[in-house]
Amino acid sequence: MSATASRDPDILVDIRDVHFSRGDRSILKGINVPIRRGSVTAIMGGSGCGKTTLLNLIGGRIKPNRGQVLVDGQSVPDLDTDALYELRKRMAMLFQSGALFTDLSVFENVAFPIREHTKLPESILRTVVLMKLETVGLRGARELMPSELSGGMARRVALARAIVLEPTLIMYDEPFTGLDPISKGVIAKLIRSLNENLGITSIVVSHDVAETCQISDYAYLMGDGRIIGEGTPAEVQQSKSEFVRQFMDGLPDGPVPYQHPSSPYVDDLTGRSP
Amino acid sequence: MNARLTLATDVLRNLGAVVLNTLERLGRAALFLVEMLSGVPVVLRRFILIAQQLYAVGVLTLLIILVSGMFVGMVLSLQGYNTLVKFGAEESLGLMVALSLVRELGPVVTALLFAGRAGSALTAEIGLMKATEQLAGMEMMAVNPITRVLVPRFLAGVVALPLLAALFSAVGVLGGHVVGVGMLDVDAGSFWSQMQTNVDFQTDILNGVIKSVVFGIVCSWIAVFEGYDAVPTSEGVARATNRTVVYSSLSVLALDFILTALTLGDI
Amino acid sequence: MNRKTLELWVGLFVAAGLMALAMLSFKVGNLAAGDVLDGYEVKAHFENIGGLKVKSPVTLAGVRIGRVKAITVDKQRYKAVVTFELDGRYRNIPSDSTAMILTSGLLGEQYIGIVPGADEDKFLKEGDKVFKTTNAVVLENLIGQVMVKLTEGSGKK
Numbered sequence: 232m233s234a235t236a237s238r239d240p241d242i243l244v245d246i247r248d249v250h251f252s253r254g255d256r257s258i259l260k261g262i263n264v265p266i267r268r269g270s271v272t273a274i275m276g277g278s279g280c281g282k283t284t285l286l287n288l289i290g291g292r293i294k295p296n297r298g299q300v301l302v303d304g305q306s307v308p309d310l311d312t313d314a315l316y317e318l319r320k321r322m323a324m325l326f327q328s329g330a331l332f333t334d335l336s337v338f339e340n341v342a343f344p345i346r347e348h349t350k351l352p353e354s355i356l357r358t359v360v361l362m363k364l365e366t367v368g369l370r371g372a373r374e375l376m377p378s379e380l381s382g383g384m385a386r387r388v389a390l391a392r393a394i395v396l397e398p399t400l401i402m403y404d405e406p407f408t409g410l411d412p413i414s415k416g417v418i419a420k421l422i423r424s425l426n427e428n429l430g431i432t433s434i435v436v437s438h439d440v441a442e443t444c445q446i447s448d449y450a451y452l453m454g455d456g457r458i459i460g461e462g463t464p465a466e467v468q469q470s471k472s473e474f475v476r477q478f479m480d481g482l483p484d485g486p487v488p489y490q491h492p493s494s495p496y497v498d499d500l501t502g503r504s505p
Numbered sequence: 506m507n508a509r510l511t512l513a514t515d516v517l518r519n520l521g522a523v524v525l526n527t528l529e530r531l532g533r534a535a536l537f538l539v540e541m542l543s544g545v546p547v548v549l550r551r552f553i554l555i556a557q558q559l560y561a562v563g564v565l566t567l568l569i570i571l572v573s574g575m576f577v578g579m580v581l582s583l584q585g586y587n588t589l590v591k592f593g594a595e596e597s598l599g600l601m602v603a604l605s606l607v608r609e610l611g612p613v614v615t616a617l618l619f620a621g622r623a624g625s626a627l628t629a630e631i632g633l634m635k636a637t638e639q640l641a642g643m644e645m646m647a648v649n650p651i652t653r654v655l656v657p658r659f660l661a662g663v664v665a666l667p668l669l670a671a672l673f674s675a676v677g678v679l680g681g682h683v684v685g686v687g688m689l690d691v692d693a694g695s696f697w698s699q700m701q702t703n704v705d706f707q708t709d710i711l712n713g714v715i716k717s718v719v720f721g722i723v724c725s726w727i728a729v730f731e732g733y734d735a736v737p738t739s740e741g742v743a744r745a746t747n748r749t750v751v752y753s754s755l756s757v758l759a760l761d762f763i764l765t766a767l768t769l770g771d772i
Numbered sequence: 773m774n775r776k777t778l779e780l781w782v783g784l785f786v787a788a789g790l791m792a793l794a795m796l797s798f799k800v801g802n803l804a805a806g807d808v809l810d811g812y813e814v815k816a817h818f819e820n821i822g823g824l825k826v827k828s829p830v831t832l833a834g835v836r837i838g839r840v841k842a843i844t845v846d847k848q849r850y851k852a853v854v855t856f857e858l859d860g861r862y863r864n865i866p867s868d869s870t871a872m873i874l875t876s877g878l879l880g881e882q883y884i885g886i887v888p889g890a891d892e893d894k895f896l897k898e899g900d901k902v903f904k905t906t907n908a909v910v911l912e913n914l915i916g917q918v919m920v921k922l923t924e925g926s927g928k929k
Contacts, residue, residue, distance in 0.1 A: 292644065316649070560781055672788060672792040675795045702881070710796050710801045
């Protein structure tokens with residue numbers, strides 16, 4: 232069944248039965264996430280459930296213990312460094328912190344991938360960079376240094392830098408975290424419009440249910456290293472699953488327990504070791 | 506009895522852990538150096554990257570080196586005069602000042618100052634780039650952070666340190682001249698001629714330069730590695746910066762002894 | 773920072789560093805002083821050379837005109853053979869000149885001083901030998917002699 236899926240040209244990223252552990256702690260316990268070309272796919276879940284690990288697997292920064300990670304038909308963990316770098320030129324990742332280079336201006340930050348990978352003349356480079364900055368509405372901020380930007384602006388600059396080489400895939404790591412409602416709205420609109428206008432396949436990893444559901448075509452819910460629910464945002468929101476309900480409604484206790492695993496309270500207080 | 510036994514095994518286990526960790530880090534540092542060296546040809550073709558770092562590592566360290574060099578030269582002159590004058594050999598003052606600077610103090614003090622000023626800054630900068638995901642971001646943009654960020658800094662350090670050491674010694678000799686000839690009335694002619702006839706280009710100056718090149722490699726390697734290997738938190742970066750200064754200073758002093766023993770050949 | 777200013781500063785730094793190296797080599801060290809232009813080699817035998825070393829200066833009337841190139845031992849005559857190189861600008865040194873091993877100052881380094889002879893036709897040339905030599909003053913011998921003189925003097929009284 233999965234063999235047929237790999238030949239499906241509609242699937243850009245295919246994650247199959249992936250296991251990953253760091254030391255003794257297993258983070259991903261066999262997950263399957265196919266991502267359609269040209270879609271906005273949301274991956275939602277609580278903090279520390281392995282969402283960012285998933286992005287790192289797709290980007291080839293870590294290797295799975297078991298299972299397959301396919302991007303555009305290529306098995307990412309098996310690529311050598313050169314092939315991996317070649318593949319990465321076609322994907323972009325937006326880090327939570329923006330990861331702007333602090334010693335370069337906004338303009339130079341956006342120009343960075345072009346300068347590294349192409350030999351475009353300065354005049355064309357300038358045009359391209361200004362176009363991308365215009366897309367995110369920050370053409371006027373080109374001379375500023377990253378330290379002078381607000382969180383939302385920094386993320387928009389990072390977005391401009393991510394799209395400057397026109398990638399086929401963008402991964403957003405927590406794009407809404409720590410932003411005010413206006414900035415959240417701006418980022419959400421940008422993600423959607425980039426997807427619609429440029430056809431960029433997008434993966435949004437987030438725990439902001441409202442914004443994420445609003446912009447995504449399909450959503451996966453992760454918990455404890457597994458996929459616990461999937462479907463269109465509407466389907467997920469209607470789901471009867473206790474897990475999904477707890478997450479979507481933000482309940483403090485439920486299948487995800489309020490208590491961190493521990494010995495019985497009374498034993499702990501009276502000093503009786505288990 | 507039982508408690509004592511567990512204490513003993515705990516101590517032994519901690520010792521073992523320290524040794525293993527140290528070995529592991531040394532191994533990683535060595536592999537890292539190999540990786541950097543393999544990236545050197547790529548970086549040499551983009552000279553502007555090295556030039557930028559030469560500014561940060563060299564030009565910004567210049568002032569502290571020049572000022573320290575001058576004072577060290579002046580002190581050497583003052584101290585040397587007071588000893589030499591007892592033997593009526595004060596015309597050898599220039600020789601004494603020059604030899605001390607060129608052979609020892611120039612390379613060593615420069616390397617120590619370099620570790621404190623430029624090395625710690627390098628570690629902090631790279632550590633923070635790691636902590637703020639700038640290095641990871643670069644990787645995801647298909648740019649190798651080792652060749653783009655680390656190798657230029659390493660090379661700049663290797664080039665800058667010998668130049669700084671030469672400046673330190675030169676300014677030190679001039680400072681010694683100011684004090685010896687200007688204030689203590691040593692004859693200027695003998696100050697310079699004694700120096701010129703007895704300071705040998707090969708055994709003294711060339712060996713001093715070799716020392717400073719070795720120190721340049723070691724200090725830059727430690728600084729860059731500690732930054733790259735830092736735990737990506739503010740505490741981790743602070744610790745790494747601290748380690749850079751300590752390890753660089755210790756390595757410089759130990760290597761200085763080894764190199765001196767090798768070049769003088771008395772041991 | 774502007775790229776031009778950066779390049780200027782780095783250029784200045786590198787130039788200053790190289791100049792310092794050059795100063796150390798030529799002004800502090802003996803890289804220039806060791807050079808003898810268009811030199812010719814002359815040998816001399818000494819009973820005792822004291823602390824003379826390779827590269828020690830050779831002077832004429834106090835002016836440096838060459839340097840010691842090699843020091844060996846003549847195995848048959850048990851003498852030190854000092855080969856020194858003289859600058860080509862000084863080719864009219866009489867062949868009957870004397871080579872003396874002198875000391876600069878009481879404890880200073882030793883060097884060869886040439887005292888010109890009277891021969892006006894024959895000059896030293898490549899491969900020649902200086903026959904007249906004066907040995908190094910060995911401080912211990914000197915002190916010994918003085919002691920002998922002093923005790924002799926006191927004995928006569």
